[in-house]
Amino acid sequence: MKNKYLLFLSLIILSIPTFAQWTSVNSGTFDRLWVVDFASETNAVIGSSDANGTFLISKDQGDTWINYNTESSYRFYDIDMLNADIGFGCGFAVFMTTEDGGENWAFTELAGTTFIQSLNFINKDTGWIVGFQGLIKRTDNGGESWETQNTGVPHDVWEIEAVNENVVFAVGRNTVTEKGMFFKTANGGLNWETEEIPDMLMSAACVDDQKWYAGGENGKLFYTDDAGENWTSQIIKPATDVMEVKFVDQNNGFLMCYDDDDPYSPNSYIYKTTDAGQTWELSHQTNSQKLYSIAFTSPNAGLACGADGKIWRYNVSTNMEEIQNQDILIYPNPSTGIININQRGLEKILSYEILNIAGNTIHQSEFLSPNSQFKINKKGVYLLKIQTENQTLTETIIIQ
Incomplete structure (x- = not known):
């Protein structure tokens, strides 16, 4: 020899190559954990979509969690933490704000809205909420008042991503044709441009004012490097739905996908890219355990949450x-x-x-x-x- x-x-x-580890973490609850976001490198907030006002906070990168209850029937459908103190949330017709890292929330019921699906703020004052039945609203005073915006087509918007106070990107569907829709504005929402595609879209991510991603049904992932003028697509297998797209920098990103061929035993997949989406590698799979949300502070650290109170912590040993x-x-x-x-x-x-x-x-x-x-x-x-x-x-x- x-x-x-x-x-x-x-x-x-x-x-020596790095090895990623997804570790199951005890949440202390069996609630449906719908959304997770980081408030800082160490602090994270998770909201439940069960009608009991439950949310969780971690201050050690997701190792341990404290359960809180707002003593209300509000549901969390999205959370956007700007920093360790200030954050926003939404659920059904309710807008939420926190000024202490999520430990306490103020709730405002918005008249004339039905179902708020997503929100995104660029600072403590300016942000958007979107949802079903044509809902798009903008605020410039932290949610004290809202201005309704119109895309010109009947729509449901699933997710919105604001690059700055002018450039905003959103995805959803045309409620008449049942086809997918891209929405974009270059003037803060005064005017919206729309584009219809065959596949319904559920997720969006903006790396900068030119490079955007969108995920949809049939395992489709879309990419543009010219602010939506031209799109290319690829199919992520074996996923059937690309539910979330997250990028932490120009090259490193993650997808959360479903395989719903068997509705009684859904599988969830998390894919990772290190080359700006040219290739994707399976990072984590949960068999018969549905994921609802992912969040990352870097290419080496993140969290995922899902049904039955499940939380997974992502860590890469370098x-x-x-x-x-x-x-x-x-x-x-x-x-x-x-x-x-x-x-x-x-x-x-x-x-x-x-x-x-x-x-x-x-x-x-x-x-x-x-x-x-x-x-x-x-x-x-x-x-x-x-x-x-x-x-x-x-x-x-x-x-x-």
């Missing part, structure tokens, strides 16, 4: 330490598929686990003899975790 194919755990690897231990031999690496683990010293190996680069376990086994062998069929980069009597060892595995 050639020496270049021998790799001890003591070897220092200069370039400083994974490979523990020095010359008593364990792993070879060949790189490999064409077969990997051997040899226990050469007195420290006993108890088990090992193989994870893909998304952090999902693809194989795990007890270590029953001093020598063990496993096979990986798909090319790529993997993480090998070895549990001994005294420590956990990690090693990067490359399958060519």
Whole structure:
């Protein structure tokens, strides 16, 4: 055997890939957790769409949560936190404000509105609310008063994204033709331009005043780099609906998608891109557990929430330490598929686990003899975790 194919755990690897981990977190509730948003790098707020006024707050990046109740029947359908103190929310015909990071909310019932689906503020004064039956309203005084805006077509708007006080992008559907709609304005909503497409649209994200994304049914993701003058599309598989699009910078973004082929056992998927949406990689999947919202503070940290009080925390380890231990031999690496683990010293190996680069376990086994062998069929980069009597060892595995 050639020496270049021998790799001890003591070897220092200069370039170690990052591995993402989605971890289930105890929420303390079984409510339907509909929306999550970060107020700061550490603080996050989750709102329930059950008619009981429940919301949750975390101050440690989603590790632990405190349940609050507004003692009302209001539902949270969207939350937009501007900073650690000021935030806005909406639900049905109710507009909500907070000035203490979400611990207390003030509620205003808006006459003449039916169902508020989404809102977005660019500062503490200026923002929009949108919803069903043609609802688009703008405020320039923090919600004390609202100005109704008109797109010129009968519509339901699912989501709105304001780039600044003039450039605003929204998506939804034409309620007469049942087709999808792009909405955009360059003058703060005085005039709206619309474009109809075959697929209904549910989600929107603006990276800047030119680069926008929109997600819709049939797994469609749309992209423009000229403020909606021209659109390209791709299909995200196996998703049937792209429900949320989130970008944290020009290149790094996330999708939350559904696979509703079986309405009694829906699957939810989270995809990640690091190349501005050219390619998407599956980051997380929940089988028979429906997600409703995602939020991220960086490409390496985020949260997801969903049905039955479920919360998942996303974390990427960028400083994974490979523990020095010359008593364990792993070879060949790189490999064409077969990997051997040899226990050469007195420290006993108890088990090992193989994870893909998304952090999902693809194989795990007890270590029953001093020598063990496993096979990986798909090319790529993997993480090998070895549990001994005294420590956990990690090693990067490359399958060519």
